[in-house]
Amino acid sequence: MVPADLNDARAGTASRSRDVVLAAAVALATLLVQLPFRLYGTNLTDEGAILTIAAELLRGRHLYSDVQHPAFPFVHWLTAAVFWLFGPSFETARTLTAVLFALTTAIAFLIARWFLSRRGALAFVVLFLCYRVWAYPHWQMVSYSSLAVTFVLAAAWIVGDALGRPARAAYVAAGVVAGLGFITKQDSGAAGAAALALATLVLAAGDRRARWGAAVRFTLGGALVVGLAVIPFLVTGTLGALVDHTLIAPFRAMRDFEYQGSPPLWPLFDQDPMVRARPIAYLPSIVFDLFRLQVFASALYRDTGLVDAALRIAYHLPLLVLLAATARAVVRRRTRRAPADVTDRREAVLLFVAAACWVAFSRPHDWIHLLVLYPPTLLLGTLLVAALVRASGPLRRPLTGAVMVLLAALFALAAAMALQLRRENAFPVHGPRGTIYGTAPQARALQELVDGLAAAPPGQPVVGYPYHPIVTFISGRPLLGPYISIWPAEPDLHRTKDIVATLDAQPDGLVVYSPSQIAFFPRMAEYTPELFEYFARHFRIGKVFGGDPEGFSFLLLERKTPPGGRSLLGPALADAGVALEPGDGGVGRPLTAQQRAAWVGEVLWPFAHVLRVTTFPEVAIAVRFRLTPAAGEHFRTAYGGDPDHWSHFPEAPIRFAVAVEPVAGGRHDVVAATVDPLTVPADRRWTDVDVDLTPWAGQPVDVVLRATGAKGVWPARDRAGWAEPRVE
Numbered sequence: 001m002v003p004a005d006l007n008d009a010r011a012g013t014a015s016r017s018r019d020v021v022l023a024a025a026v027a028l029a030t031l032l033v034q035l036p037f038r039l040y041g042t043n044l045t046d047e048g049a050i051l052t053i054a055a056e057l058l059r060g061r062h063l064y065s066d067v068q069h070p071a072f073p074f075v076h077w078l079t080a081a082v083f084w085l086f087g088p089s090f091e092t093a094r095t096l097t098a099v100l101f102a103l104t105t106a107i108a109f110l111i112a113r114w115f116l117s118r119r120g121a122l123a124f125v126v127l128f129l130c131y132r133v134w135a136y137p138h139w140q141m142v143s144y145s146s147l148a149v150t151f152v153l154a155a156a157w158i159v160g161d162a163l164g165r166p167a168r169a170a171y172v173a174a175g176v177v178a179g180l181g182f183i184t185k186q187d188s189g190a191a192g193a194a195a196l197a198l199a200t201l202v203l204a205a206g207d208r209r210a211r212w213g214a215a216v217r218f219t220l221g222g223a224l225v226v227g228l229a230v231i232p233f234l235v236t237g238t239l240g241a242l243v244d245h246t247l248i249a250p251f252r253a254m255r256d257f258e259y260q261g262s263p264p265l266w267p268l269f270d271q272d273p274m275v276r277a278r279p280i281a282y283l284p285s286i287v288f289d290l291f292r293l294q295v296f297a298s299a300l301y302r303d304t305g306l307v308d309a310a311l312r313i314a315y316h317l318p319l320l321v322l323l324a325a326t327a328r329a330v331v332r333r334r335t336r337r338a339p340a341d342v343t344d345r346r347e348a349v350l351l352f353v354a355a356a357c358w359v360a361f362s363r364p365h366d367w368i369h370l371l372v373l374y375p376p377t378l379l380l381g382t383l384l385v386a387a388l389v390r391a392s393g394p395l396r397r398p399l400t401g402a403v404m405v406l407l408a409a410l411f412a413l414a415a416a417m418a419l420q421l422r423r424e425n426a427f428p429v430h431g432p433r434g435t436i437y438g439t440a441p442q443a444r445a446l447q448e449l450v451d452g453l454a455a456a457p458p459g460q461p462v463v464g465y466p467y468h469p470i471v472t473f474i475s476g477r478p479l480l481g482p483y484i485s486i487w488p489a490e491p492d493l494h495r496t497k498d499i500v501a502t503l504d505a506q507p508d509g510l511v512v513y514s515p516s517q518i519a520f521f522p523r524m525a526e527y528t529p530e531l532f533e534y535f536a537r538h539f540r541i542g543k544v545f546g547g548d549p550e551g552f553s554f555l556l557l558e559r560k561t562p563p564g565g566r567s568l569l570g571p572a573l574a575d576a577g578v579a580l581e582p583g584d585g586g587v588g589r590p591l592t593a594q595q596r597a598a599w600v601g602e603v604l605w606p607f608a609h610v611l612r613v614t615t616f617p618e619v620a621i622a623v624r625f626r627l628t629p630a631a632g633e634h635f636r637t638a639y640g641g642d643p644d645h646w647s648h649f650p651e652a653p654i655r656f657a658v659a660v661e662p663v664a665g666g667r668h669d670v671v672a673a674t675v676d677p678l679t680v681p682a683d684r685r686w687t688d689v690d691v692d693l694t695p696w697a698g699q700p701v702d703v704v705l706r707a708t709g710a711k712g713v714w715p716a717r718d719r720a721g722w723a724e725p726r727v728e
Contacts, residue, residue: 016161019113026125027106031098033129037418038094038140040425041289042438042446044516044552047093047141048470049484051433054079055088055472056479064233064241068482070250070490073229073242074184075144088473089434093142101132101139104150108375110157114346115383123404124382126411131378133414135371136286136421144185145372149357151181152192153375156353159196159218160346163205171200171214175221182222183229186246188360188373193222195356196349203345249490257489259363262315262370269305272312278520281366282311290420315370318361318377322354325380328387347383354380432476445546449554450474452543453510462510464554466524471512471554480509488527496531503538507559511539513606515644516552523644525604536607537562544684547646547677553684555606555643565636565728568625569602569609577624580616581706588622599717606643608686608723615654615709615719623705626663627727629693635660635703637725638686639673642718646677646684652710654720658689663700686723693727 049069056067057080063073079093086092108128112121132139138146155178162170178196181189197218204214233239260281263272275282279292287295301307329347333340340348354376361373389399427443428435431450438446453462453475461480464471469484481502483495503509513535517523525532535557542558568576578596579588591599599614599621613621627635639656658671670691675683691703707720 019110019118022118022122023106023109026109026122027102030105030125030129031102034098034101034132035095037422038098039090039435040422040437041137041140042425042429042436042442042470043137043141044464044468044470044514045485046143047137048464048468048473050075050079050142050144051088051090051093051473052469052479052484054083058083058088059478061479062236062238064245065236065238066482067479067484068241068245069484070246070253070487071144072183072186072189072246074180075142075147078147079142090436091434094140097139097142097146100147100150104139104146104153104375105129107150107153107157108379111153111160111350111379112382114160114343114350116386120386123407124379126407127378127382128375130410130414131371131374133286133418134284135368135374136284136289138368138372143372145188145369148181148185148189148192149372149375151177151184152188152196152353152356155181155192155196156349159200159203160349162214163203163345163349164342168214168217171204171217172221174200175218175223176225177221178218179222179225183226185360186250187362188357191356191360192353195352197222199349199352203348244493249493252491253487253489254363256491259489260365261363262365263308263312265312265316268309268312270308271305272308275308275311280519281364283367284371285367286417286421290417290424315365317381318354318358318370318374321377321380321384322351322358324384325354326351328384350376350379350383429474431474433474436474439550441546441548441551444548445552445554446474448545449512449556452545452556453477453512456510457508460508460510461506462512464512464514466514466517466528468512468514468516468554471514477510480506480511486524486528486531488521488524492528492531496528496534499531500534503534511535511557513555513557514553515555515606515646516546517644529604532604532607536604536609539607541607541643541685544681547681547684549647549678551647553643553647557607563636563724563726563728565726567609568725568727569611572625573600573602573611573623575626577626577702579622579624581620581622582618603721605721605723608638610642610721610723611637611705611725612642612718612721613705613707615707615713615716617709617713617715618711620655620657620706620708621720623722624661625703625705625725626700627693627703628700629697629727631694631697633693633697634728635691635693635725636689636728637705638688638723639671639705639707639721640675640683640686640723641677641720643684645718652676652713654710655706655708656687656720657704657706657708658691659704659706660691660693660696661702661704662696663702 053067053069053076057076061067063076079096082092082096105125105128109121109125112124116124155174158170158174158177162174174196178193182193183189197215200218201211201215204211230239233242260274260278263275263282280288295301329351357373357376361370385403389396389403392399424439425437427440428437429443429446429450437443449471461478462472462475463480465486467485467487472479472484481499483499486495538559539557540560541555543556545554545556547553578591578600580591581588600623601612603610603612611623613623641654653674653676656671656673656675657669660668660670671689673687677683705722709716
């Protein structure tokens with residue numbers, strides 16, 4: 001006769017084996033569902049950085065010295081390894097992401113089996129697929145954040161699984177996997193590893209000595225991974241650079257840069273000014289990309305606080321669910337006389353992980369950083385719903401039905417959004433790194449960029465500033481210099497000096513500047529003025545790619561000789577006359593000192609020192625320079641709008657005019673042009689002006705620059721400018 005406990009053990013092993021097989025099937029099905037969607041959607045910054053760095057590692061460059069990034073190294077190593085096996089391409093990268101999410105879904109299924117039946121766990125898989133859509137663009141692009149979550153969940157499952165059987169080696173394996181999470185992401189990876197080490201110490205089976213033994217094995221597994229990860233940096237002498245860029249710089253950024261926080265929970269139904277000011281940060285990314293115009297135009301958004309309430313709940317749900325699940329666990333423990341069983345301890349492991357993810361939700365508190373940490377919240381929330389249904393007595397069947405109907409509705413909505421995402425991002429961009437799909441204006445800009453860079457001599461390195469490393473990867477060219485981006489939150493310890501040295505040493509390097517930047521971040525001229533000044537002195541806009549509304553803009557820069565002659569900025573501008581003139585050319589009214597300071601000024605725009613003038617509807621700002629030219633002297637400038645705001649302009653033209661007006665009388669119009677950068681691609685440039693002043697040699701004249709806004713358009717501070725006005 002076989003002992004009962006042995007029968008139980010065999011039954012448990014068989015059940016666990018069936019779960020693992022079913023989890024493998026879940027992973028395969030999840031992968032197959034993702035494959036038709038994986039290439040749709042573009043990401044210029046985070047994904048671009050990872051793909052570019054991985055490609056550079058294959059060229060033999062070293063992390064944090066030859067190429068720099070604030071993320072821990074494993075995501076770069078993993079991506080580089082996959083590129084080495086299958087080739088560096090968008091197809092390879094996005095397939096890697098699909099595989100990682102498929103594995104994460106399988107792990108989530110196994111964790112859900114701790115407290116759900118197999119049917120219930122499969123229903124949770126459906127919820128997890130819905131979550132993937134709402135978490136866009138995470139799990140769509142290669143990301144260190146989502147990779148860290150994969151490792152933390154995998155380590156949590158190994159720890160929970162080890163609680164139900166004698167498995168000393170399992171704790172070592174869990175530590176190894178948690179260590180991989182640690183060397184992937186500083187916050188969620190480190191917090192997850194620490195939480196699981198503590199969970200092992202508290203929850204492992206046996207007496208105190210056994211629990212300490214399990215915790216030590218877990219810690220040794222993690223320490224082994226971290227130790228091995230440090231060796232390459234010790235060998236190459238770049239450990240200090242690793243510490244500087246991945247630990248010191250991010251902490252300084254968190255201290256010195258004002259990233260947004262979460263919307264407050266109360267008052268729940270009030271409209272939140274912070275959300276309304278930055279909807280791109282707080283709204284679900286897929287909703288913003290696909291339906292923002294409909295949302296903003298809806299009475300629900302305009303006249304109520306229901307959207308704000310939904311966002312408040314979403315942002316605070318991880319903590320609310322964690323507190324509710326913790327309270328439930330405490331009450332159960334105190335009301336039951338029996339000691340905690342395996343299921344109780346596994347649920348406690350999930351509580352530790354959820355707490356770690358909540359702690360790891362560091363700023364910026366935007367939607368994509370929130371949702372990537374949501375899997376423990378989904379698991380705990382499902383646990384609470386399942387417990388409520390089980391305790392509902394005669395209402396259990398109708399409640400189960402209601403949950404299934406709600407789940408079906410959520411899946412239908414997620415599927416509809418995924419299909420819409422594919423429809424709107426159906427336009428391919430073909431290049432040396434394979435094919436990626438975007439919206440029509442996005443794809444047009446990216447394809448123009450790829451084709452434009454392909455015309456340059458082979459092998460010339462390229463960089464995309466301020467934070468557009470996708471430029472390097474999509475072009476298939478080497479990275480110019482060690483800095484893949486100029487992020488506003490990172491302290492400029494010696495970044496400017498290094499970038500200037502690189503550009504001076506490699507004058508044939510290709511520099512791409514993109515005005516398509518995060519709307520609520522400062523512009524490059526504001527947070528790194530010294531470097532922007534260098535660009536203004538040494539570069540000008542060569543070619544313009546894109547610029548359409550809802551698309552991207554890229555400016556391929558070319559070297560220039562710093563302008564000579566006599567500048568009409570600085571003291572000359574202070575002496576100039578400035579007046580407000582009616583559009584019909586009538587008599588002007590001189591500006592007051594206060595108006596002049598507000599409406600006219602010297603600024604740095606891409607890439608020149610510019611005389612900025614505010615545009616008013618059908619009224620001109622006229623700037624009058626009194627000159628007495630010599631024979632052969634020329635007045636030179638260029639007119640245009642601020643390239644940083646071409647795609648933000650209202651759909652209205654600007655009228656530019658230049659006239660020479662001798663003091664003795666008369667007026668000679670030498671330039672009269674209308675530009676509309678929003679709708680006319682040819683106007684996305686600086687247009688040169690060259691006026692030969694020889695006919696007026698020896699006599700005083702006024703060179704008058706006029707800029708006039710269109711009828712019905714609000715006054716605009718950053719629309720019209722005159723670049724480098726001077727006499728040569």
